Amino acid sequence: MTTTLDVFRAEVAQWMHEHLRGEFEPLRGAGGVGDEHYDPALGKRWEQELARGGWVGIGWPEAHGGRGLPLLHQVVFHEEYVRVGGPGRIGHIGETLLAPTLIEFGSAEQQQRFLPGIRNGTQYWAQGYSEPNAGSDLANVQTRARRVGDEWAIDGQKVWTSWAKESDWIFVLARCEPGSQRHQGLVLLLVPLAQPGVTIRPIRQMTGVPEFNEVFFDDARTEASLHLGAPGAGWRVAMALLGFERGVSTLGQQAQFEREMQILLAVARANGAARDALLRERLSHSALTLRAIRFNALRVLAGTEGAREALIAKYAWSNWRRDFGVLAADVLGAAADRIDDDPAAQTLRRIWLASRADTIYAGTNEIQLNLIAERALGMPR
Structure with a gap:
């Protein structure tokens, strides 16, 4: 039986297929500003295209110019956006960090001044x-x-x-x-x-x-x-903003990780790395761990679990991705040290280099473990 979520998923996929082409084709699968060939001006025009389609601020309250979509619809949007090849969002900081903070803490004048520009893709x-x-x-x-x-x-x-x-x-x-x-x-x-x-x-x-x-x-x-x-x-405001950073948009991040996993698996099959028993075991472990991270994020967002589960999220995904970068280099073998025009190899090399920072930014491993110990486990400072 077709559900409203199925209809919505098809709507997102159809819109993406119809619009992520032509002028925007170079953005397909791009990670964002950190990618070597990413065009920020084109990325901003893509934000405006999303805005015209009604895909910016989909979880904001309608009173603030959003669509007020429930959590599951937001999850579906992020999943389909990445699955079709949607690029990293140059408007991410405004839409998913500042806007919710403005809605919760901002004055009516501030909301009226800044939310429209974020929603329309004209202010970054x-x-x-x-x-x-x-x-x-x-x-x-x-x-x-x-x-x-x-x-x-x-x-x-x-x-x-x-x-x-x-x-x-x-x-x-x-x-x-x-x-x-x-x-x-x-x-x-x-x-x-x-x-x-x-x-x-x-x-x-x-x-x-x-x-x-x-x-x-x-x-x-x-x-x-x-x-x-x-x-x-x-x-207090700064911490609330960081709470929004670990909100529903993290599922889009994890959908991106899943796409990277599929790229790695395809490379492993093509170059023969998948025939190596040890690499096969590491690939399986990586895929299963990513699935567990996603399930943890879903239960936190659904509100069925407490702060303990939320506190492990950043430590879990950042260490997973750092290890994934090492695994990607091992699957590539000698190709990890080459510069070539293979898009899959380019993506995996970039992950190998960039993932070294994942356990540092937004709270180092050491800080995350302190938070888990003190706030989740009740251990003394």
Whole structure:
């Protein structure tokens, strides 16, 4: 019997097949800004195409311009988007991180000002959290914000800022109370990037592309009203935003992992690596572990489990993908060290290089294990 979810799945697949072609064909299967041949301008036009089709903000409440689709429909969208070959989303930070935070903490004026641009694919955002001495230990942020008349003045530095060069705005976690420490005295500000007080320097990775950036604030300015939550209470807002980061969009990430797994399996069959018993065992273990990670994400999103299950998610997927990168290199064999035009080999080589960072960004392994020990298992600090 055909269900409403089946109908919706077919609708997503048909739209993707009809629109991910022609001008947008070069984006098929692209990972995003971190890919060597990714065209950010084309990626932004794709965001606008998605917006015209009604596929941006599908989980937002209708009152805020979204479609208000239930969780299972959002899961289906992410699965079909990746299955058909949808590229990495350059609007991801605005749509899935900032927008829910605006809806929960923003004023009506802020929501009316920023949500339409995110929804229409005409405004792009970067995340200003990490600093040279405040990465996994985010509470150590040293960027300063002070009130000057009807503005905030910001001084400091952010680093590992994804896509800053392609963004219009950045949300910045800064210290607004002199003498405050750790989680106290912080504010989350919305700051325009196109101004004299902001300098962006790309960081070229060993993959050859500058996905990340350093962002320097030298008396940068933003309007006094552009803070989310009360000044001094920014830590609460910042943590809520990170909660959205681990929301339903993670299923799109896992669908991308599944596509990468299928690429690896195809390569292993083609080059004979699948005939090696040890590699076959590792491939099977990797595929089963990915399935378990997906089931854990589904039960967390469904609300049937508590914080313990949510806390293991980042540690689980990042270590899985790091190991997957090593497995990909082993399956490729000597081809892992070559540069050629084979799309599958290019994808696997990129994963091998890029996955080394997965256990570092968004909270290192060490930080994740501390969180699991203290918050999930109740162990002493």
